[in-house]
Amino acid sequence: MLKYLVRRLLISVPTLLIISIVIFLLLNLAPNDPMAQVPLTIPPEVKEKMREALGLGQPLYVQYAKWLVQFMWVEPQVYLDHVLGTTMSEGQQRIFSWQTRSPVMDIIVQRLPQTLWVVGMAYVVGVLIALPIGIYSAYKQYSVFDQVGTFVTMIGYSVPPFFSGVFVIILFSVQLGWFPSVYDTLHEVVDWETFKFQLRQMIMPVMVLALQVTAQISRFMRSSMLDNLNQDYVRTARAKGLSEWTVVAVHVVRNSMIPVVTVIALNLPSIFGGAIITEQVFKVNGIGQQLIIAIYANDLPTVQTITFMFAVLIVVFSLIADILYGILDPRIRYD
Amino acid sequence: MTDASTHQLKTNPRSKWLDVWREFRNHKGAVAGAIIFFGIVLLVLVGPFLWPFEPNSIDIRNRNQGPSLLHPLGTDQLGRDTMARIMTGGRTSISVGLAAMLLSLSLGTAIGILSGYFKKLDGILMRFTDLFLSLPLLPLLLVMMLLFREPLSGTFGPEKGMFILIVVSIGVTSWMPTARIVRGDVLAIKEREFILAARSIGGTDAKIIFRHILPNVFSPIMVSATLGIANAIITESALSFLGLGFPPDFPTWGRLLNDAVEFIQLHPERVFWPGLAISLTVLSINYLGDGLRDALDPRIRGR
Numbered sequence: 001m002l003k004y005l006v007r008r009l010l011i012s013v014p015t016l017l018i019i020s021i022v023i024f025l026l027l028n029l030a031p032n033d034p035m036a037q038v039p040l041t042i043p044p045e046v047k048e049k050m051r052e053a054l055g056l057g058q059p060l061y062v063q064y065a066k067w068l069v070q071f072m073w074v075e076p077q078v079y080l081d082h083v084l085g086t087t088m089s090e091g092q093q094r095i096f097s098w099q100t101r102s103p104v105m106d107i108i109v110q111r112l113p114q115t116l117w118v119v120g121m122a123y124v125v126g127v128l129i130a131l132p133i134g135i136y137s138a139y140k141q142y143s144v145f146d147q148v149g150t151f152v153t154m155i156g157y158s159v160p161p162f163f164s165g166v167f168v169i170i171l172f173s174v175q176l177g178w179f180p181s182v183y184d185t186l187h188e189v190v191d192w193e194t195f196k197f198q199l200r201q202m203i204m205p206v207m208v209l210a211l212q213v214t215a216q217i218s219r220f221m222r223s224s225m226l227d228n229l230n231q232d233y234v235r236t237a238r239a240k241g242l243s244e245w246t247v248v249a250v251h252v253v254r255n256s257m258i259p260v261v262t263v264i265a266l267n268l269p270s271i272f273g274g275a276i277i278t279e280q281v282f283k284v285n286g287i288g289q290q291l292i293i294a295i296y297a298n299d300l301p302t303v304q305t306i307t308f309m310f311a312v313l314i315v316v317f318s319l320i321a322d323i324l325y326g327i328l329d330p331r332i333r334y335d
Numbered sequence: 336m337t338d339a340s341t342h343q344l345k346t347n348p349r350s351k352w353l354d355v356w357r358e359f360r361n362h363k364g365a366v367a368g369a370i371i372f373f374g375i376v377l378l379v380l381v382g383p384f385l386w387p388f389e390p391n392s393i394d395i396r397n398r399n400q401g402p403s404l405l406h407p408l409g410t411d412q413l414g415r416d417t418m419a420r421i422m423t424g425g426r427t428s429i430s431v432g433l434a435a436m437l438l439s440l441s442l443g444t445a446i447g448i449l450s451g452y453f454k455k456l457d458g459i460l461m462r463f464t465d466l467f468l469s470l471p472l473l474p475l476l477l478v479m480m481l482l483f484r485e486p487l488s489g490t491f492g493p494e495k496g497m498f499i500l501i502v503v504s505i506g507v508t509s510w511m512p513t514a515r516i517v518r519g520d521v522l523a524i525k526e527r528e529f530i531l532a533a534r535s536i537g538g539t540d541a542k543i544i545f546r547h548i549l550p551n552v553f554s555p556i557m558v559s560a561t562l563g564i565a566n567a568i569i570t571e572s573a574l575s576f577l578g579l580g581f582p583p584d585f586p587t588w589g590r591l592l593n594d595a596v597e598f599i600q601l602h603p604e605r606v607f608w609p610g611l612a613i614s615l616t617v618l619s620i621n622y623l624g625d626g627l628r629d630a631l632d633p634r635i636r637g638r
Binding site for chain 2: 154155158291292306311
């Protein structure tokens with residue numbers, strides 16, 4: 001296990017490096033000029049200097065190496081300084097956004113909590129709804145509950161968030177006026193009233209994201225349960241005279257959870273991708289929205305950094321999924 | 336089946352596809368999905384020829400109308416008929432879906448077969464697939480849209496250039512699941528006796544692949560195809576919705592939805608039609624794919 005773990009960790013380093021190169025090359029080799037928006041009255045030699053100030057005069061590999069050092073070395077130091085109060089990163093160049101002229105990481109740190117709240121909450125809610133639905137509809141296969149459940153998950157699977165989001169806005173904020181349609185980020189929770197407001201403004205984005213999570217996970221849970229329900233050990237458990245509850249909840253569910261847990265871990269990064277759209281619909285100013293803004297503004301350092309952070313998330317969670325699988329299922333041997 | 340044939344010698348031999356068709360017909364959801372999907376395709380193909388309104392003809396006097404006999408789905412802020420725009424938009428959305436699916440399917444099948452059949456290529460191609468699976472696809476798609484829009488629009492014209500860009504970007508970012516499934520199947524089929532027989536009579540690799548392996552991995556490819564269309568339609572709509580897809584005056588379902596969101600307070604019903612079109616199409620394709628999967632693989636029926 002340990003050997004496998006180390007090997008997996010070692011493989012993910014070159015994977016991340018290659019991904020960072022791919023992202024970097026895609027952004028930098030594309031026909032695109034950050035100086036395109038600069039007024040024509042600026043003389044060419046000034047333009048050249050501005051280009052150099054952005055670090056664009058150097059060869060590509062120098063630019064890449066600098067960005068990598070800033071991302072992997074300087075930014076963690078800044079973070080440590082912030083936590084420990086040291087001054088390791090003093091005087092070192094950080095990744096700066098072209099658009100706001102401030103460090104990209106500071107923007108991300110400002111925006112991350114909103115995304116994490118909405119996405120994290122949606123994921124938890126989605127999984128909590130999905131598991132019972134999946135379990136029960138597999139247990140009562142072909143029952144009315146199963147048919148309805150399958151249909152609802154199919155809808156959750158098929159209706160894109162930019163429609164379900166807009167649809168709930170029409171229904172609940174325009175027609176019924178129950179919830180605000182725009183997420184107010186400046187809102188602070190200090191007492192019961194503000195907490196209720198926070199809850200009300202989070203309900204819609206969380207529900208829209210959770211619907212997608214529910215659809216995927218409950219489908220998976222159902223088919224995993226069906227795989228296990230017909231196995232011999234279930235018959236043995238029933239023959240021993242165990243109660244139906246023990247058979248299903250203890251024996252079958254525990255075994256069926258093994259692949260589901262890994263899927264839960266694997267799907268988490270893709271939810272961040274879905275959050276890009278949901279944030280846009282509900283005007284939540286999380287990192288997804290920042291990415292869109294940066295893309296529109298041609299702000300390459302920000303786009304590069306956020307995209308790479310998504311990649312890191314994907315790699316880390318697929319690592320976690322693999323490890324979890326090994327821990328949960330002793331039949332899996334890695335050597 | 337051999338038992339049955341000794342008893343009833345008169346009946347014709349059952350072909351695999353007849354069995355699949357029989358099984359598919361029993362899946363009510365799949366049949367309904369197929370009917371709805373082909374209905375939508377027929378509507379967007381034939382509809383614009385029969386419909387009296389042009390999707391882009393502006394009639395400013397009749398703007399912002401609700402549903403009426405003349406305009407069953409109403410008109411938009413420039414008086415353009417929504418029904419006509421939905422049908423024309425559907426043409427684009429569905430053809431993007433089909434083209435992107437074909438591209439991703441051919442890529443996925445080629446990579447899957449190569450890595451399953453040739454042991455030397457397996458390691459490198461599967462690492463390549465893993466790498467693609469670790470890429471953050473939606474952000475990269477957005478970036479690709481932004482960066483390559485202008486040069487391609489310049490070369491091929493705004494609509495054609497965008498079509499090529501969207502199809503290619505969706506195609507190259509969605510082939511991985513197909514490649515993995517095909518590889519798995521090829522690995523199993525490769526060890527079977529009929530491949531050995533084909534090789535022993537002197538069949539070349541190319542012949543074995545096209546004659547014996549490709550027809551046997553056809554079922555997973557077909558299932559991937561349906562899911563691929565659904566995925567491509569959703570991705571295209573998402574890009575258009577974020578404003579990074581087709582140009583504004585060119586209707587697609589995602590674009591229409593995006594345009595309608597601006598009027599959400601005044602005319603909420605306008606959001607409904609393109610959204611419904613996308614959802615219904617994707618839903619019917621998913622049901623179709625589900626039924627196809629069940630029909631093609633008897634082991635997983637009812638899952």
